[in-house]
Amino acid sequence: xxxxxxxxxxxxxxxxxxxxxxxxxxxxxxxxxxxxxxxxxxxxxxxxxxxxxxxxxxxxxxxxxxxxxxxxxxxxxxxxxxxxxxxxxxxxxxxxxxxxxxxxxxxxxxxxxxxxxxxxxxxxxxxxxxxxxxxxxxxxxxxxxxxxxxxxxxxxxxxxxxxxxxxxxxxxxxxxxxxxxxxxxxxxxxxxxxxxxxxxxxxxxxxxxxxxxxxxxxxxxxxxxxxxxxxxxxxxxxxxxxxxxxxxxxxxxxxxxxxxxxxxxxxxxxxxxxxxxxxxxxxxxxxxxxxxxxxxxxxxxxxxxxxxxxxxxxxxxxxxxxxxxxxx
Amino acid sequence: xxxxxxxxxxxxxxxxxxxxxxxxxxxxxxxxxxxxxxxxxxxxxxxxxxxxxxxxxxxxxxxxxxxxxxxxxxxxxxxxxxxxxxxxxxxxxxxxxxxxxxxxxxxxxxxxxxxxxxxxxxxxxxxxxxxxxxxxxxxxxxxxxxxxxxxxxxxxxxxxxxxxxxxxxxxxxxxxxxxxxxxxxxxxxxxxxxxxxxxxxxxxxxxxxxxxxxxxxxxxxxxxxxxxxxxxxxxxxxxxxxxxxxxxxxxxxxxxxxxxxxxxxxxxxxxxxxxxxxxxxxxxxxxxxxxxxxxxxxxxxxxxxxxxxxxxxxxxxxxxxxxxxxxx
Numbered sequence: 001x002x003x004x005x006x007x008x009x010x011x012x013x014x015x016x017x018x019x020x021x022x023x024x025x026x027x028x029x030x031x032x033x034x035x036x037x038x039x040x041x042x043x044x045x046x047x048x049x050x051x052x053x054x055x056x057x058x059x060x061x062x063x064x065x066x067x068x069x070x071x072x073x074x075x076x077x078x079x080x081x082x083x084x085x086x087x088x089x090x091x092x093x094x095x096x097x098x099x100x101x102x103x104x105x106x107x108x109x110x111x112x113x114x115x116x117x118x119x120x121x122x123x124x125x126x127x128x129x130x131x132x133x134x135x136x137x138x139x140x141x142x143x144x145x146x147x148x149x150x151x152x153x154x155x156x157x158x159x160x161x162x163x164x165x166x167x168x169x170x171x172x173x174x175x176x177x178x179x180x181x182x183x184x185x186x187x188x189x190x191x192x193x194x195x196x197x198x199x200x201x202x203x204x205x206x207x208x209x210x211x212x213x214x215x216x217x218x219x220x221x222x223x224x225x226x227x228x229x230x231x232x233x234x235x236x237x238x239x240x241x242x243x244x245x246x247x248x249x250x251x252x253x254x255x256x257x258x259x260x261x262x263x264x265x266x267x268x269x270x271x272x273x274x275x276x277x278x279x280x281x282x283x284x285x286x287x288x289x290x291x292x293x294x295x296x297x298x299x300x301x302x303x304x305x306x307x308x309x310x311x312x313x314x315x316x317x318x319x320x321x322x323x324x325x326x327x328x
Numbered sequence: 329x330x331x332x333x334x335x336x337x338x339x340x341x342x343x344x345x346x347x348x349x350x351x352x353x354x355x356x357x358x359x360x361x362x363x364x365x366x367x368x369x370x371x372x373x374x375x376x377x378x379x380x381x382x383x384x385x386x387x388x389x390x391x392x393x394x395x396x397x398x399x400x401x402x403x404x405x406x407x408x409x410x411x412x413x414x415x416x417x418x419x420x421x422x423x424x425x426x427x428x429x430x431x432x433x434x435x436x437x438x439x440x441x442x443x444x445x446x447x448x449x450x451x452x453x454x455x456x457x458x459x460x461x462x463x464x465x466x467x468x469x470x471x472x473x474x475x476x477x478x479x480x481x482x483x484x485x486x487x488x489x490x491x492x493x494x495x496x497x498x499x500x501x502x503x504x505x506x507x508x509x510x511x512x513x514x515x516x517x518x519x520x521x522x523x524x525x526x527x528x529x530x531x532x533x534x535x536x537x538x539x540x541x542x543x544x545x546x547x548x549x550x551x552x553x554x555x556x557x558x559x560x561x562x563x564x565x566x567x568x569x570x571x572x573x574x575x576x577x578x579x580x581x582x583x584x585x586x587x588x589x590x591x592x593x594x595x596x597x598x599x600x601x602x603x604x605x606x607x608x609x610x611x612x613x614x615x616x617x618x619x620x621x622x623x624x625x626x627x628x629x630x631x632x633x634x635x636x637x638x639x640x641x642x643x644x645x646x647x648x649x650x651x652x653x654x655x656x
Contacts, residue, residue, distance in 0.1 A: 215568040
């Protein structure tokens with residue numbers, strides 16, 4: 001039996017206390033439970049930013065791309081932009097003298113049908129309705145809506161339903177000189193309205209589905225008018241293609257949650273980057289869904305691929321201590 | 329008659345010497361002659377970056393956009409990309425087994441006609457020829473060409489024909505936390521090959537005419553294949569529209585030299601930004617051209633507008649001490 005060594009014991013305790021104190025002080029991901037997922041993230045950041053690591057990546061190459069719906073904020077029971085579209089259509093329908101209100105009133109008699117229209121078609125409808133509107137007016141509509149609309153289940157503003165663990169992850173990457181992008185199937189212009197305030201991500205780092213705008217000089221005031229022409233749909237292969245267009249480098253980290261993100265994650269993985277997939281498995285605190293959901297569908301094929309390629313898979317149930325900032 | 333005050337004289341001389349010494353030490357634009365143009369630039373930078381100035385602009389809003397051909401490098405007697413296109417077509421034509429060489433050889437019998445084809449059409453031809461080529465292969469072609477091709481008059485590599493005064497200006501803005509973009513009618517992919525090395529401008533800050541690429545997984549290797557579809561032509565209104573797409577904010581400074589830049593400068597001016605127009609008036613050291621040139625045409629109407637709106641107009645002849653880095 002080894003003799004009890006008081007000095008050594010004291011030292012060990014001291015080191016233990018010191019390191020936990022330090023850890024508590026610096027843990028950049030407090031809303032993540034300890035475990036392999038959190039470790040994988042921390043290790044990725046550590047090895048890509050440590051000059052002595054063989055995995056070191058120069059700051060200018062540190063590109064991280066985030067899907068938005070279902071990855072950064074709640075996308076159930078419908079994408080937030082879907083609610084905006086519906087509300088916006090409704091407000092247009094009740095605007096006196098709106099050139100659309102006859103059409104829209106007729107449409108809203110069948111609102112239960114409208115509720116089943118896929119997002120992409122709805123966005124196209126909106127694009128059509130908003131043709132000729134300036135980008136500034138559109139942004140104003142979104143802003144007004146964000147300040148008043150509430151999520152149907154959580155009864156909170158949509159921007160309160162950003163995932164706190166993902167916010168910490170974005171912040172960690174930004175603090176380590178990563179350039180963080182949002183790469184969303186949603187409308188680029190819609191996201192730009194709140195992304196800078198909510199994610200600290202500036203408009204030039206927002207990639208979303210985009211419509212063609214038209215430059216106009218209205219008596220010296222320059223406006224961009226929305227047209228009905230879709231420039232690109234930022235989904236699936238489209239996400240990777242617009243990363244090429246807008247960034248021109250491969251991401252070294254990509255974050256998604258559904259089949260729409262499959263190519264973005266593949267692009268990153270193929271370049272030996274860090275690919276992370278959020279799995280919504282927490283029926284109690286949020287929603288549990290994957291292959292059978294029309295919103296944020298995550299097929300078995302993609303899940304299987306993610307496992308085979310050792311993507312980091314987040315179980316919301318197990319990996320996240322809390323989901324939202326207001327639960328702190 | 330005031331009495332001569334030796335102390336005061338000494339102090340004045342001292343201040344004079346000190347300030348010129350300091351000035352010599354810090355002059356960020358040594359290739360610019362002293363005068364109103366240089367002063368306008370320095371004043372713009374000073375007032376937008378000084379927190380106590382009423383013109384102060386927060387770093388995140390400091391967007392500066394530069395046209396390339398004729399603004400950052402020599403565009404006469406033909407755009408550099410035009411030479412690349414011709415040389416690239418020629419090399420494809422002589423490649424054994426090229427599926428295009430019959431077509432191209434026939435085309436080159438009429439090379440004197442080809443020489444008069446406008447850049448945009450030539451780019452379209454090239455796009456067609458390079459359909460199915462990966463972006464990486466295309467970048468490699470450009471790179472190889474840049475390392476071997478010479479300008480027909482200067483007998484120097486094209487990247488040696490970047491204007492030294494403009495390089496200093498880019499560097500000055502970058503040092504003052506401006507985000508510098510290239511916004512060129514030329515091909516986005518072409519410019520990305522050398523812009524980071526030559527201008528310290530990363531690929532995500534290159535806006536150019538863009539073709540649609542196609543995402544492909546070739547046995548685990550991800551490639552972007554070039555298609556013949558043009559996504560947008562980055563010229564005139566198109567420049568302002570892609571600034572909206574790619575940046576989403578108005579520039580506070582814009583630099584151009586021809587009618588293709590008119591809307592970009594207007595957009596900037598309309599938002600009380602700094603608009604600068606380079607006028608090629610130096611036949612001796614470069615080329616003198618404006619309204620009668622097919623390359624880099626600067627019409628009287630635009631020049632008139634620039635004067636009425638007090639854009640800063642650079643006379644190469646009067647404002648630039650030297651033109652190129654190798655003249656230092």
